Amino acid sequence: MDAWGLFTALAGPVVGSFVGLVSIRLPAGAAWIWGRSRCASCERSLRVIDLAPLLSYAISQGRCRSCGASIPWRYPVIEAGCLAIGVVSALGQSGPAALATALLGWWLLLIALLDAEHFWLPDLLTIPLGLAGLALTIGALGQPPLPQVIGAIVGYGALALIAKVYEAVRGREGLGGGDPRLLGAIGAWVGWEALPSVLIWACAAGLSLVAAKLIARRRFDPAAALPFGVFLAIGAWLTWWTGPLHRLYAP
Known part of the structure; x- marks a missing residue:
């Protein structure tokens, strides 16, 4: 594991703390960049x-040190998840x-949390994800720009077209407006060839x-909405790791 990998692994729990914070504050319309963190029960900073x-969760045994209120388990679980993502990334890749x-x-985890809990894929996260994908894959990782740009365009356009056709045929919305933008952002990372995968x-x-x-x-309603963003x-994530399926199984 090189210096890049060590930093990535160590940053995981810290990023997880931020992801947990944003996943709560952003849907509530609260400030998520500035402002002190407080206990939800006693308001202590x-x-x-x-x-x-x-x-801190282990030391406090999952309770506020002032009022004794339980700290939601989602926070350490998200932190552990981001730690796992950082470690796996560090072990499987090198350098930038x-x-x-x-x-x-990490970014996909935050988006998945918001969609799973609120059926919401905010442009504030999906559009910057696509821009970051273009910047990192082309600038830092040396990928050719055309497949990434086409991936962003095709990813968005394909799901937007499907959504329009479904709404025209069924008379109701079948995909949320954030899903095409998310797939467009993903296309900027993986390129157009990997979108089917x-x-x-x-x-x-x-x-x-x-x-x-x-x-x-469990009772399942076929008409019930599913968080497709998840x-x-x-x-x-799987495609980024394995590459397009047609390459994986090519002779």
Whole structure:
């Protein structure tokens, strides 16, 4: 593991703390860049010892040091998830690619959380994700620009067209407005050739969820909305790692 990988792995929990904060504050319309973190129960401003990723939760045994209120488990889980993304990226890549890989994973995790909990894919996150993809893949990783630019255009256009056709045929919205922009952003990272793989992985993830609910004998409404952004995020991460499926299984 080189210096890039070490930094990426160590940054994981810190980024996870930020991701957990943004996933709560952004949907609430609260300031998520500036402002002190406070206990949701007693409003006490949190100190450095309260904000150490993973460590503070373990030391306090999951409770506020002032009022004893339970700290939501989602915070250490997100921090651990970002740590895992950082470590996996550091072990699987070297140099700037390790940090770029982790950045994509962290960003997709935040987007997936917002879509899973609020059915919301804000432009504030999806559009900068695409711009970052173009900048990093072309500038830092030396990818040719044309496949990435075409990927962004085709990714957005394909889902936007499907959404329009579905709405015209069924008379109701089938895809949220953020889904095409998310796929466009993903296309800027993986390039146009990999977009079918992203969609295949995404559909497989969605069908797996439906199958799991049926196996668990939970009531499933076929007309119920599913957070497709979550599945696109999974598809993007898997495609980034494995590459396009047609290359993976080429003779």
